[in-house]
Amino acid sequence: MTEPERRTTKRFRMLLHLLPAEFRGDFGLEMEQVFIDQRAEAAREGSKMGIWRLWWETAKGIFTTAPREHLSMLRQDSTFALRMMRKNLGFTIAAIIVLGLGIGANTAIFSIVNAVLLKPLPYAHGERLLMLRERLSRSAPAGRNVSVPEMLDYRRQNRSLDAIVEYHNMQFILLGRAEPEQVETGVVSWNFFDVFGAKPLFGRDFAPDDEREGAPAVLLLSYEFWLRSFGGDPTVVGKVFRMNDKPHTVIGVLPPFPQYPHENDVYMPSSACPFRSSSHMIGNRQMRMLRLFARMKPNVKPTEAEADLSTVAATMQKEFPNDYPDDAQPGVEATPLKAELTQEAKPTMLLLLAAAGFVLLIACANVANLNLARMVRRERELGVRTAMGASRIRLFRQLLTESSLLALIGGALGLLLADGSLQLLSAYVARFTPRAREVHIDVAVLLFTLAVAFFVRVLTGTAPAVARRENLITTLKEGGSQSTLGFVRGRLRSALIVAQVAVSFLLLIGAGLTVRSLINLQRVDPGFRPENVLTVQFSLDFTKYTSDQSQANFVESLLDKVQGLPGVMSAAVAGVFPLDKSPAQNGEFLIEGQQGNAAAKPTAEFNIVSPDYLKVLGIPLLGGRMLERRDREGAPRVAIINHSLAQHHWPRQNPLGRKILLNNGQLPVEIVGVIGDVREHSLDQPVTDLIYVPFAQFPNLGPSLMARTQGDPMAIARTVVQRLYEVDPNQPAGRIQSLEQYRADSIAAPRLTANLLGLFALLALAIAAAGIGGVMALAVSQRTHEIGVRMAIGARPAEIVRMILSQGMGLALVGVIIGVAAAFALTSAVKSFLFGVTPNDPATFLGVAAVLTAAALAACYLPARRAAQVDPLRALRTE
Amino acid sequence: MPPKVPEPAQPLTPAMFHVLLALAGDDLHGYAILKEVALRTAGEVKLSTGTLYGIIKRLLNDGLIIERRERPSAHDDERRRYYRLTPKGREVAATEAERLEKVVALARSRHLLKRTQPA
Numbered sequence: 001m002t003e004p005e006r007r008t009t010k011r012f013r014m015l016l017h018l019l020p021a022e023f024r025g026d027f028g029l030e031m032e033q034v035f036i037d038q039r040a041e042a043a044r045e046g047s048k049m050g051i052w053r054l055w056w057e058t059a060k061g062i063f064t065t066a067p068r069e070h071l072s073m074l075r076q077d078s079t080f081a082l083r084m085m086r087k088n089l090g091f092t093i094a095a096i097i098v099l100g101l102g103i104g105a106n107t108a109i110f111s112i113v114n115a116v117l118l119k120p121l122p123y124a125h126g127e128r129l130l131m132l133r134e135r136l137s138r139s140a141p142a143g144r145n146v147s148v149p150e151m152l153d154y155r156r157q158n159r160s161l162d163a164i165v166e167y168h169n170m171q172f173i174l175l176g177r178a179e180p181e182q183v184e185t186g187v188v189s190w191n192f193f194d195v196f197g198a199k200p201l202f203g204r205d206f207a208p209d210d211e212r213e214g215a216p217a218v219l220l221l222s223y224e225f226w227l228r229s230f231g232g233d234p235t236v237v238g239k240v241f242r243m244n245d246k247p248h249t250v251i252g253v254l255p256p257f258p259q260y261p262h263e264n265d266v267y268m269p270s271s272a273c274p275f276r277s278s279s280h281m282i283g284n285r286q287m288r289m290l291r292l293f294a295r296m297k298p299n300v301k302p303t304e305a306e307a308d309l310s311t312v313a314a315t316m317q318k319e320f321p322n323d324y325p326d327d328a329q330p331g332v333e334a335t336p337l338k339a340e341l342t343q344e345a346k347p348t349m350l351l352l353l354a355a356a357g358f359v360l361l362i363a364c365a366n367v368a369n370l371n372l373a374r375m376v377r378r379e380r381e382l383g384v385r386t387a388m389g390a391s392r393i394r395l396f397r398q399l400l401t402e403s404s405l406l407a408l409i410g411g412a413l414g415l416l417l418a419d420g421s422l423q424l425l426s427a428y429v430a431r432f433t434p435r436a437r438e439v440h441i442d443v444a445v446l447l448f449t450l451a452v453a454f455f456v457r458v459l460t461g462t463a464p465a466v467a468r469r470e471n472l473i474t475t476l477k478e479g480g481s482q483s484t485l486g487f488v489r490g491r492l493r494s495a496l497i498v499a500q501v502a503v504s505f506l507l508l509i510g511a512g513l514t515v516r517s518l519i520n521l522q523r524v525d526p527g528f529r530p531e532n533v534l535t536v537q538f539s540l541d542f543t544k545y546t547s548d549q550s551q552a553n554f555v556e557s558l559l560d561k562v563q564g565l566p567g568v569m570s571a572a573v574a575g576v577f578p579l580d581k582s583p584a585q586n587g588e589f590l591i592e593g594q595q596g597n598a599a600a601k602p603t604a605e606f607n608i609v610s611p612d613y614l615k616v617l618g619i620p621l622l623g624g625r626m627l628e629r630r631d632r633e634g635a636p637r638v639a640i641i642n643h644s645l646a647q648h649h650w651p652r653q654n655p656l657g658r659k660i661l662l663n664n665g666q667l668p669v670e671i672v673g674v675i676g677d678v679r680e681h682s683l684d685q686p687v688t689d690l691i692y693v694p695f696a697q698f699p700n701l702g703p704s705l706m707a708r709t710q711g712d713p714m715a716i717a718r719t720v721v722q723r724l725y726e727v728d729p730n731q732p733a734g735r736i737q738s739l740e741q742y743r744a745d746s747i748a749a750p751r752l753t754a755n756l757l758g759l760f761a762l763l764a765l766a767i768a769a770a771g772i773g774g775v776m777a778l779a780v781s782q783r784t785h786e787i788g789v790r791m792a793i794g795a796r797p798a799e800i801v802r803m804i805l806s807q808g809m810g811l812a813l814v815g816v817i818i819g820v821a822a823a824f825a826l827t828s829a830v831k832s833f834l835f836g837v838t839p840n841d842p843a844t845f846l847g848v849a850a851v852l853t854a855a856a857l858a859a860c861y862l863p864a865r866r867a868a869q870v871d872p873l874r875a876l877r878t879e
Numbered sequence: 880m881p882p883k884v885p886e887p888a889q890p891l892t893p894a895m896f897h898v899l900l901a902l903a904g905d906d907l908h909g910y911a912i913l914k915e916v917a918l919r920t921a922g923e924v925k926l927s928t929g930t931l932y933g934i935i936k937r938l939l940n941d942g943l944i945i946e947r948r949e950r951p952s953a954h955d956d957e958r959r960r961y962y963r964l965t966p967k968g969r970e971v972a973a974t975e976a977e978r979l980e981k982v983v984a985l986a987r988s989r990h991l992l993k994r995t996q997p998a
Contacts, residue, residue, distance in 0.1 A: 019929075027932040030909055033958040034928050037910040061927025069933060 008039055015059060018066040020073050022394050077401035084378075084402060091374050092406070095367045098767055099410025099460075102363030103452050104417030105356040105760060111418060111445045112429050113349050115438040121338050122257055122438060124197020125295060129337035130302060132164070132292040132309065137329045145288040148281055153316055154292070154332075160300045160308040165189040166290040169262045170273055171539035171702070173732055175242040180732035181229070182539055183243070186264035187273040193220070193254065195295045203237035203252025210251075211269040213277060217248040218268065223256040225265035245543035248272075258434035260341055261291065274542070285316075285323040293337070306334040345432035347832060348753055354829075355510060355760045358503050360452065362764045364459040365496045365503075366771045371403065371460055372493050373778045403461030411453035415441070418449075428756075431749045494811055497775055500768040501815020502822060504761070505852055509823045511761035512844040513834055514754040520836035521747050527678035527687070528578055529618035533739035534713035535577060536705040536720055541731060551699035552633065554727060558705065559610060561723040567710045570615045573695055573703035575608040578617070578680050579742045580704070589691065591649060592659035592668065604645055604689040605680065608698045614675060616708045617739075624656045624673035631672075632696035640673035645689035660691070669693065682746055684835045706739070713738045753833065765855055768815075773859035776808045780867045787867050788875025797868035804867045808860030809853070816849050891975050895934050897924050899943065899964060899972040906947050908959040909935070935962065943968030 012035050016028050035058060042050040085092040120126050132154070134144040146154070146166075155164045166189050174181040186192075190211040199205065200220065210218050221236065230236045240247045248268070271277050281287050296305050309332035317324045324330060375382075382395055419441055430436035545551045555573050562571040576582050588601040611627045613619075622643055631638050639660065646655045659668045677687040695703060705724075709716055714736075721733045780787070787800055827839035837844070891899075901907060901915040913931060916924050926934070938944045939962075947961040964972070986992050 023932075023936065027936065029958045030960055031928045031932055033956060034909040034913065034931070038913070038928070057925065057927045058929065061929030061931075063929075065929040065933040069936075 005036060008036065012058075015062050018062055020066075020069050022073065022397070023069050073397075074401070077398055078405065080398065081402040081405050085405065088374060091370055094770075095370055095406050095460075096410050096413060098363045098366050098370075098770075099406060099456055100413030100417060101763055101767075102360040103411050103414030103449060103456065104421075105359050105414075105763070106353075106452050107414050107418035107441075107445060107449045108421050108425055109349070109352045109356040110448045111422060111441055112425055112439050113353055114442075114444050114448070115440070116342050116345050116429060116433050116435045117349060118444070119438065121341070121435075123337075126197075126338065127336070128162075128296040128298070128300075129196070130161075130294045130296060130305060130334040131337055131340045132294055133333045133335070134288075134313065135331050135333060136325070137327075137331075146290045146292050147285050147288045148276070148290065149283070149285045150288070150316060151290055151292060154309055154312050157312040157315065158305075158308050160296060160305040162295045162297050163191060163195050164292055164294045165192045165195050166270060166292055167192065167261075168273070168276065168289050168291060169264065170275075171734065172243045172266070172268075173539075173541050173730065174266075175244075175730055177241075180730050182732045182734040183225070183265040184262060185243075186259070186262065186267040187270055187276060188267055190269050192267070192293075195293065196257070198255055198257050200252035201255050202234050203250070205252060206267075206269050211271050213271050215269070215271060217243070217246050217272045218251045219243070219248045220267045221250060221253045222259065222264055222266065223254055224263070226253045229265070244541050246272075256437065258341060258437065260337070260434050263434070285320055294334070302334050302336050306332060309334065341435055342433050345429060345435075348432060348749075349429075351510075351830060351833065352753070352756055352760075355507060355757055358507050359760050359764050359767075360456070362500050362503050362507075362767050364456055365500045366767050367403075367406065367456075367460040368462075369493055369496045369500075369771055369775060372496075373774060376778065376782070400457065400461045404457045407453040407457040407460065410456065411449050414452075415446075415449050418445075428749075428752045431752075493775055497768075497772055497811045498815040498818065500764075500771050501812050501852065501856065502818040504764040504768040505816055505819025505848060506823055506826065507757070507761040507764045508848040508852060509819075509827060509844060510830055511754070511757040512848050513827065513830060513837055513839065513841060514750070514757050516837045516841065516844060517833065517835040518747065518750050518754040521683050521750060524679065524683040526578060526683060526743065527619060527676050530578075530739040530743045532709050532711070532713055533616060534707045534709060534717060534720065534736070535580070535739055535742070536707075536717070536724070536736050537580075537734035538703075538705065538724065538731065539734060540701040541728075542701050544728075544730075545701060548633070548699045551701060552696050554731075555610065555695060555699070555703060557727045558724060559612075561726060562705065562707055562720055563612075565707075565716060565719060565723070567716055569708045569710060570612045571705065571707040572610040572613040572616045573705050574610070574613050575606075575695075575700060575703055576680070577704055577706055577739070577742075578678050579682070579739075579746045581681070581746075584681065584688070587662070588664075590661040590665045592661060602649065602689075604641075604691045607690060607692050608695050608700060608703070609692050610695045610703075613692070613706070616706045617678070618708075619678055620676040622674045622676060623654070624671070626673060627692070627694045629696075631694040635697075637667065637669040637697055638672045638694065639669045640675055640692045641671055642675055642687070642690040642692075643677045644687045645691065646674045648689055683743075684750075713740075750833070750835070765852065768852075769855040769859040772808055772812060772856050773862060775811075776804060776860050776863040777866070779807065780804060780863045783867075784870055784875045787870045788872040791870060791872040792876060800868045800870070801864040804864035805857070805860050808864075809856060812853060812856035812860075816852055819852075820845065820849070891971065892934075894924065894926060894930060895938065896972065896975050898926075898931070898934050898938065899968055899975075902944060902962055902964040903969065903972060906961045906963040908961050910959075912962070938962075938968065943971055 009032055012032055013028075016024055016031065019028075038054055038058075039051065042054045121129065123129060132146070134146055134150070136144065145168075151164065151166055158164070168187050170185045170187055172183050172185045174183045188206075190206040190208050193199070193205050201223070203220075206218065206220065209215055219241070221230070226232060226236065234253070236250050237252060238250065240249050242248070243266075254267070275281060276289065281289065294305070296302070310330075313330040313332055317328060317330050386395060422439060422441065426436045426439040429439060540551060540554060545554060559571050559573065562568055575585060585606045586603055587606050588603050590601060609627065611629055611631070614621060614626050624640065627638070627640060641655060649655070650658065655671050655674060658671050660671065661668055675692070678690070679685070679687060680690065681688075705720070707713065707716070707720065717736050721736070724731055724733055790800065790803075791797075823845065824840060831839050897916045897920065898912055900919065901912045904915070907915060909928070909931060913926050913928075916926055935944070939946070942965060944962045945965055947963045950959075950961065983992070
């Protein structure tokens with residue numbers, strides 16, 4: 001071959017690679033020859049143009065032939081594969097179910113991860129949005145709200161932000177409809193929605209004039225509230241409603257978007273909030289009631305914004321030394337909004353994704369094994385086809401087509417399963433993030449499922465292909481059903497079983513640990529009795545109940561009415577009640593006689609309660625007395641404290657009769673009782689110091705009513721609300737729920753995590769056990785002859801059972817050992833999910849090992865029993 | 880009942896028909912088929928290698944042609960394969976030719992063709 005010929009051939013071969021390998025194998029050399037002839041002829045004619053034309057025509061021909069050939073091959077392969085799948089219906093169904101479950105688990109979890117963690121926030125320029133928090137010093141935890149003068153300073157002096165908007169949440173009362181309604185209200189800057197890029201569905205957004213002092217009061221409705229309370233009626237825009245004492249005009253309806261930090265019903269501009277617009281708030285740097293959101297200028301990093309704002313904070317401290325402690329180093333923490341919205345969900349999502357991934361691995365290993373087992377049975381068919389001239393590539397392609405079809409059908413089933421579980425899952429995710437509503441199956445999820453199916457195809461299809469490295473002649477000689485396990489294949493299958501057991505072990509450990517944590521959580525003594533307690537939150541109309549006396553009178557009348565209801569054993573009000581998720585009311589206090597150290601004032605949580613609070617909740621009195629009706633305005637100020645606070649400040653002393661000083665040391669209060677500790681915020685958090693003061697002496701606008709009932713507390717809910725209307729027909733109730741429900745909600749997230757992990761682990765266990773059983777059954781059928789010989793020379797059935805069991809259990813035990821090692825290495829990843837149990841908890845490890853071994857034993861038992869029932873004569877004759 | 884005419888698995892395209900026509904004369908290898916088709920159609924039908932072998936594969940599958948075992952000379956390039964029309968192929972080609980003849984006759988009867996006599 002001459003040099004130009006060689007070059008031509010090389011280029012031509014590259015073109016040929018577009019054609020299916022089989023086609024190339026059949027005609028490649030010939031086509032090469034034809035092309036060389038054609039090219040030589042063109043060269044003889046001496047025209048460069050002719051050669052170019054030949055190349056062009058040839059390339060065109062191959063480009064049009066290639067897709068046609070690929071398609072026809074695919075059609076042929078698929079038809080054949082479908083026929084084979086119908087022939088092996090048992091295998092096909094098993095494989096599709098296993099893969100469907102594996103892919104379904106992954107698709108479902110991925111659809112959540114995609115919606116919550118991967119997708120950009122559904123706000124315009126979501127990546128530039130920040131949540132700002134002040135902190136007192138570098139080491140102090142961030143989280144302080146910001147005062148109006150501070151916000152104005154940040155706005156004026158920053159260089160890195162496009163906009164800073166404010167937010168706070170209030171409860172207003174919507175009047176003028178069938179019943180008064182308590183509405184959660186977001187009070188925001190006029191350009192709040194502009195910064196988030198949310199344009200009203202109907203009507204208009206706030207305008208700068210709406211925020212002017214004295215401007216007519218206007219409202220934007222949230223999408224959910226509009227649907228819920230107005231049935232999605234677009235004519236609501238322009239209507240006027242009374243909110244507390246003022247008419248408000250609805251100017252628009254917001255689109256659905258994740259609301260943070262609260263799900264509000266309506267929004268109003270900051271000037272409409274009487275507290276926010278009072279001179280007390282506007283003029284005082286220390287009245288910190290606002291949360292700030294900001295949008296960075298393009299190309300600014302959050303760290304740069306943080307540094308910029310911290311400089312502003314330092315300047316404020318210099319300018320207004322009286323408003324900041326001397327030793328403070330105020331700074332600002334700027335958290336990207338996406339992180340803010342998803343940080344709580346992230347660890348759980350990733351844990352579940354990993355667990356689902358493990359399930360998929362097990363499913364793949366299982367189907368690969370099924371495939372291998374089937375290969376043994378099909379060996380003869382494939383051998384014959386090879387002998388009849390089917391090329392290696394053709395057979396390989398055939399096998400891959402079969403696994404592709406399995407993977408695709410499994411993927412479709414998985415997609416259906418995922419879609420079916422999505423509603424449940426998004427309700428679960430809603431406990432972690434406001435992005436839950438974005439969870440649905442979209443293009444990204446479909447692509448993910450397709451990618452997973454492809455991955456499955458590679459994993460399940462490759463094993464048999466690798467194992468087919470055996471000699472054609474041996475295959476034919478051995479004959480179909482009696483073909484022994486080839487060395488490579490046997491090892492591969494054992495390895496796959498070991499892997500399934502090991503990964504199942506990991507999943508079971510994960511599930512075991514979270515389930516134990518859940519049990520521990522449920523066993524935590526909350527310090528109160530949650531059963532049969534009704535809670536009714538309400539928020540007094542702040543335009544009407546302006547004096548302490550009016551607030552105290554309202555509560556007193558309400559309690560009198562509710563206590564008199566049949567079925568109510570006791571009733572009380574409280575500022576906060578356990579596990580209701582409202583923020584802790586922390587405050588500083590001084591201890592009389594210990595005022596020396598002013599820098600380190602002790603702090604505690606405060607709760608404002610009516611006398612029967614302890615009785616309603618069943619909190620034990622440890623010393624002194626309960627609060628009583630005589631502890632009212634004008635009487636000596638009193639408080640009761642919890643055990644934890646007593647231990648901290650009066651260890652081995654009697655705190656009764658001691659005085660603590662509130663309001664910067666201005667207000668002495670006498671400790672009259674010590675009560676048991678209560679888990680106020682969450683069952684998994686340690687108890688904090690708590691001071692309870694009487695509502696009659698410290699009235700406020702937002703107490704919650706609680707009633708201990710004889711039967712189901714929800715049964716009297718409506719009657720209680722009627723009593724509320726009797727006291728004031730314009731005073732609505734907020735959330736009404738049993739305390740037991742709050743307790744259940746507080747552990748709902750860990751419960752669901754444990755349930756999901758448990759489900760995945762059970763799935764893994766079932767798949768792995770079925771895998772072991774299947775492999776052992778095949779081994780038995782392949783060793784029938786050998787077993788027959790053994791029995792013929794005197795082996796007893798028990799020995800045969802032992803022989804088969806030991807083979808299967810050997811594999812399972814290796815899997816368990818590897819699983820233990822892997823679990824030791826990996827369980828630290830779940831540490832943050834655990835409560836009251838260590839990641840290497842020996843009991844869980846032992847328990848899981850026992851469960852897995854038992855499952856393996858059960859899976860091996862059936863084939864072993866079948867082996868023991870082999871009739872030696874028949875077995876020998878089959879050879 | 881009219882005698883059953885063997886039908887190819889797929890309808891015959893003009894290019895396939897030309898390949899069959901080329902092989903109706905003599906057993907030919909791929910390059911020779913290309914040349915023959917180009918010659919007989921005065922360059923009007925020009926097959927590329929890709930198209931040609933797509934056609935050959937289909938004709939082989941349908942049993943209209945076969946590969947000839949014996950080679951014309953021992954010195955012939957080993958890569959060349961010679962193809963031969965099978966009786967079935969011949970029949971299919973003839974049927975197609977008859978069909979075309981009828982079409983031409985019809986066209987003539989409607990005065991679509993200028994010449995009244997065949998050449």
